Amino acid sequence: MLDYRTLTFLTVCQEMNFTRAAKKLHISQPAVSQHMQYLEEYYGVKLFRFVGKSILLTDAGKLLKRSLTALHNNELYLKEQLAFLTDKKRTLHFGVTLTVGEFMIARPLADFLKLHKDADVSVTVANTAQLLQQLDEGSIDFAILEGDYSRAAYAHIPFLTDQFVPICSSSHPFANTRRALSLTDLTGETLLIREPGSGTRSILEQVLNNHDLTPEDFANVVTIGNMNAIKEMTAAGAGITFLYETAIKSELKNGTIQKIPITSFDIRHEISIVWKKDNLFQEFFLDVFRELQFRT
Numbered sequence: 001m002l003d004y005r006t007l008t009f010l011t012v013c014q015e016m017n018f019t020r021a022a023k024k025l026h027i028s029q030p031a032v033s034q035h036m037q038y039l040e041e042y043y044g045v046k047l048f049r050f051v052g053k054s055i056l057l058t059d060a061g062k063l064l065k066r067s068l069t070a071l072h073n074n075e076l077y078l079k080e081q082l083a084f085l086t087d088k089k090r091t092l093h094f095g096v097t098l099t100v101g102e103f104m105i106a107r108p109l110a111d112f113l114k115l116h117k118d119a120d121v122s123v124t125v126a127n128t129a130q131l132l133q134q135l136d137e138g139s140i141d142f143a144i145l146e147g148d149y150s151r152a153a154y155a156h157i158p159f160l161t162d163q164f165v166p167i168c169s170s171s172h173p174f175a176n177t178r179r180a181l182s183l184t185d186l187t188g189e190t191l192l193i194r195e196p197g198s199g200t201r202s203i204l205e206q207v208l209n210n211h212d213l214t215p216e217d218f219a220n221v222v223t224i225g226n227m228n229a230i231k232e233m234t235a236a237g238a239g240i241t242f243l244y245e246t247a248i249k250s251e252l253k254n255g256t257i258q259k260i261p262i263t264s265f266d267i268r269h270e271i272s273i274v275w276k277k278d279n280l281f282q283e284f285f286l287d288v289f290r291e292l293q294f295r296t
Helices: 004-015 018-025 029-043 059-087 098-103 106-115 128-137 183-188 199-210 227-235 245-254 282-291
Strands: 048-051 054-057 091-096 120-125 142-145 154-169 190-193 220-223 241-244 257-259 267-276
Touching: 004 018, 004 029, 004 059, 018 029, 029 059, 054 059, 091 128, 098 120, 098 199, 098 227, 098 241, 098 245, 106 120, 106 282, 128 142, 128 267, 154 199, 154 227, 154 245, 154 282, 190 227, 190 241, 199 241, 199 267, 227 241, 227 245, 227 257, 241 245, 245 257, 267 282
Parallel strands: 091 120, 091 142, 190 220
Antiparallel strands: 048 054, 142 267, 154 241, 154 257, 154 267
């Protein structure tokens, strides 16, 4: 069990403010300062440096934060697994991106629950950046996402590989063109795009960057934080976009949306299951991941 002073330290790291940390912990601000002083004396290092009214972690503080966060997360999960030995109920907290949550996880999760009828499962839906933050904080055990993440900080295995495709309304001139198009030909259009922090947006920005383009090179950019809204607006002719093929299966089938034929555009991207490398329960997670394998 972590010492209460280390929990104070982790709260300060979250808030980066002694007063807010004190309010969150329901203790006095001097008590927070005393806890930090104790830890600095115990480890023989400075954990914070002050710049004006702001506080920043030193290199030693960053190392201690990483180490204590790992211990804290493992302890939380250990408590859940010890409870499992008593009541035989498996507990699982994980996160998925909007793309995965709306179009990829339902069937694998349903199959998992058929095997574990008494499992307590909590699924958080958020963008890639938010899920990585929740992993770091220990509020989820693992995440299924398509965006970028640090291979040094997180372990990962493939969930699936999907085609990333440019799409437009079936009534758009691009849908019926016979000429070979390039990405540059699309820049005269309105681009419908997810919000910053979204994995789908991150992948698109990488694709464009590889062709010396950015979203700002398009005639207009409309940012929308909802996948279904992007699909509906695309079908209505409000703009073009880039999405995973799994997310637009039904629209391609009924003809409301069509792929834009771009020369030499074959982008396949891995959707990954990601967890903290320092998690003690990796072997258990790997068993869960095998049961969550995506099936088309």
